[in-house]
Amino acid sequence: MMKKEDFLAIWLKGGRVTFTEELRGLLPLRPAGLLTRPADVLAARRLTDSISAAGAPQRDPRGMQRTFSDLLVFRLDGGSEQPVVVKHPRSARATASLAHECEVVQRLARDERLGRWRRLLPVVEERRLQGHLPLVVESCLPGIGADVLLHRSPQLARRVTVSALRAIRELHQATGWEEEVTARAADWVDPRLAVLAEEVRWCRRAKGAEALRVLGERLVRELTGRRLLLAWTHGDYHPGNVLLEEGQGALCGVIDWAGALPDGPSLLDCHTFVLTMRHQQEGRQFGRIVAEVVRRGSLLPEDRRLLAEAGALADDNRGEVALTLLTWLWHVAGNVTKSARYGRSHRWVADNVVPVLSQVAAHETP
Ligand SMILES: Nc1ncnc2c1ncn2[C@@H]1O[C@H](COP(=O)(O)OP(=O)(O)O)[C@@H](O)[C@H]1O
Ligand SMILES: [Mg+2]
Numbered sequence: 001m002m003k004k005e006d007f008l009a010i011w012l013k014g015g016r017v018t019f020t021e022e023l024r025g026l027l028p029l030r031p032a033g034l035l036t037r038p039a040d041v042l043a044a045r046r047l048t049d050s051i052s053a054a055g056a057p058q059r060d061p062r063g064m065q066r067t068f069s070d071l072l073v074f075r076l077d078g079g080s081e082q083p084v085v086v087k088h089p090r091s092a093r094a095t096a097s098l099a100h101e102c103e104v105v106q107r108l109a110r111d112e113r114l115g116r117w118r119r120l121l122p123v124v125e126e127r128r129l130q131g132h133l134p135l136v137v138e139s140c141l142p143g144i145g146a147d148v149l150l151h152r153s154p155q156l157a158r159r160v161t162v163s164a165l166r167a168i169r170e171l172h173q174a175t176g177w178e179e180e181v182t183a184r185a186a187d188w189v190d191p192r193l194a195v196l197a198e199e200v201r202w203c204r205r206a207k208g209a210e211a212l213r214v215l216g217e218r219l220v221r222e223l224t225g226r227r228l229l230l231a232w233t234h235g236d237y238h239p240g241n242v243l244l245e246e247g248q249g250a251l252c253g254v255i256d257w258a259g260a261l262p263d264g265p266s267l268l269d270c271h272t273f274v275l276t277m278r279h280q281q282e283g284r285q286f287g288r289i290v291a292e293v294v295r296r297g298s299l300l301p302e303d304r305r306l307l308a309e310a311g312a313l314a315d316d317n318r319g320e321v322a323l324t325l326l327t328w329l330w331h332v333a334g335n336v337t338k339s340a341r342y343g344r345s346h347r348w349v350a351d352n353v354v355p356v357l358s359q360v361a362a363h364e365t366p
Contacts, residue, residue: 040064044074047088050133051126061086069258069338070094075140083140084125088133095129097258097338098136102127104257105138108232113174120167120254141253143243147280150239156249157281158306164242164273165310167251168234172266176231181265184230185223188265188326189216192333199336199343200353211357214364215325222322226314233264236334238276259334270312271327274303287352290328291359294321328356 044061052058059081061074070091077083089095102124109118126137146160193216202208234241236259243253275293278300279286293299298317299307307313314320332352336343343349 036066037064040066040072043072043088044086047086047133047135048076051086051135051137066090068335068341069097070341071098077140085122085138085140087136087138089129089135091339093338093340095134098134099127099129101256101258101260102136104260107262108257111175114171115174117167117170117174120252121257122253122255141243141255143245143252146239146242146244149244149246149249150277150280153249154281157277160239160242160244160249161273161277161306162309163249163251164237164239165270165306165312167242167254168237168266168269168273169310169312172229172231172233172269174231175262176229176266178227179230181226181228181230182224185220188223189219189329192329195333195337196329196353199340200349201343202349202354203357207361208354208357211361215329215357215360218360218364219322219326219329222318223326226319229266230263231266232262233260233266234269235259235261235264235330237269237272239273239280242273258338259330265323265326267307267312267314267323268327268330270307270310271323272331274299274306275324275327278303285351285355286331287328287355290324291355293324294356294359294363297321299324325356325360 041061041064044064048059048061059076059078061076064072064074066072070089071094072088072090074086075083076086087098089098105121105124108114108121109123111118120141122138122141124136124138126135128135146164150157150160193212196203197209197212200208203212234254234257236256237254241254241256242251243255244250245252275289276286278284278289282289298304299320304313304320314323332342335348335352
């Protein structure tokens with residue numbers, strides 16, 4: 001928790017920290033289900049009524065969840081219709097993310113280069129983001145999240161990682177081209193550093209601000225002159241966004257396209273998957289895992305092997321660490337963009353932001 005002296009220092013410097021903000025920083029990232037459930041049931045019922053065609057059989061909302069990115073998500077199944085997922089944004093940020101996600105999914109669905117790969121994508125069936133009951137209705141893909149499956153069957157970890165990497169590499173290969181990325185480095189790095197500075201108070205203070213500067217310089221320097229495969233990049237390719245069949249673990253869906261872009265550094269998706277798998281397998285926070293990579297100066301041997309098999313390992317250790325840092329920056333900036341809750345949470349900042357930036361500042365290379 002923040003010390004009284006720190007609090008006063010920021011207050012006196014005009015940091016505009018209020019006790020309300022300070023208290024919010026202590027709240028859990030996801031609101032307690034028991035408290036929000038009655039309101040969610042009511043909202044889901046209203047949303048369902050608003051999309052049911054006149055005379056169509058009533059369908060009951062099921063599996064309601066509030067996600068970390070301010071969405072209320074639930075399923076509608078039963079009757080003769082295919083099951084669908086309804087996503088209701090609960091903030092302006094969530095609405096913007098959902099609008100982008102719809103555009104991406106619709107563009108990918110029209111992209112002939114993807115062929116059968118498109119069976120892995122949800123289909124947007126209705127998009128209504130104006131008005132007081134905004135929502136998106138998507139086809140419900142089969143399978144369960146790889147995070148859930150691996151929780152039950154951790155022995156499948158390697159097999160799942162190999163097939164998740166293979167699947168996303170198919171997307172990259174189908175839509176990608178090699179390019180020397182010097183001119184793109186600042187665009188990839190600077191806006192994301194700015195988002196962290198804006199949303200995370202620690203990043204505006206002396207140590208944090210200096211570490212952001214060091215990180216920015218290091219990333220741009222390491223990316224300069226490199227040739228990378230630019231392609232459609234998912235941008236948040238972690239096990240929770242990959243759906244697998246329960247039995248054999250075959251991959252049957254990729255969801256949550258809100259962070260995707262057509263000309264991204266595609267290696268990022270592979271690094272995100274491998275690093276978030278470590279987080280899941282070892283129960284350690286993502287930021288601490290990344291900080292370890294920076295301290296060690298390389299990824300773990302098993303992760304290097306997985307990335308090498310997927311053709312997604314940098315040619316040298318410096319590049320390996322730089323891509324890991326870019327992956328981290330993308331991930332944390334993506335989170336704080338999706339929901340203001342991340343940047344405000346002391347716990348999330350302490351686990352995910354501070355360890356990496358402290359390690360980067362401590363290992364500043366000339
Ligand atoms: N098209 C879909 N088919 C099946 N399940 C889905 C679909 N879209 C979302 N879900 C479920 O809803 C959850 C949250 O959706 P997601 O788009 O990943 O939101 P968030 O950005 O908050 O992670 C997913 O983890 C998954 O369980
Ligand atoms: Mg998700």
